[in-house]
Amino acid sequence: MTSAGKKGMLHDRPVYIAVASGGRFSGANAHQPDFLTSYLKTILASIGLCDVRFFTIEGTGGRAESVELSRRIANQELRRHFNSLGLKHACENLD
Incomplete structure (x- = not known):
């Protein structure tokens, strides 16, 4: 505990969380x-x-076309993020 409040003992580093949901919890x-995102960030x-x-893929319990579209969008998001870090090899097996 510091004068500014709680301070975790680990050194900060990137944490990547993949979330798959049968329903939809964001957007229109x-x-x-x-609840998951804010809970995990806090913990x-x-x-x-x-x-x-x-990185999320939502609606996996829906129609096959919707699931495929969600999967493509998630793959694009993964590629964009890891390519921006110069880690193109991290996305080689996404398709």
């Missing part, structure tokens, strides 16, 4: 609130990990 078609921050990035 959300059927439920997103990880309490141990010192604040650089948290979520």
Whole structure:
């Protein structure tokens, strides 16, 4: 505990979290609130990990066409992020 509040014992580093959901919890078609993201951010921050990035694929319980579109969007997001870090090899097996 510091004068500024709690401080986690771990040194901050990037944390990547993949989330798959049968329903939708973001955007106009959300059927439920997103409790997971804020909960995980809070828990990880309490141990010192604040650089948290979520990659999500939602609606996996829906129609096959919707699932495929969600998968393509998630793959594009992964590629964009890791390519920006110069880690193109991290996305070689996405398709």
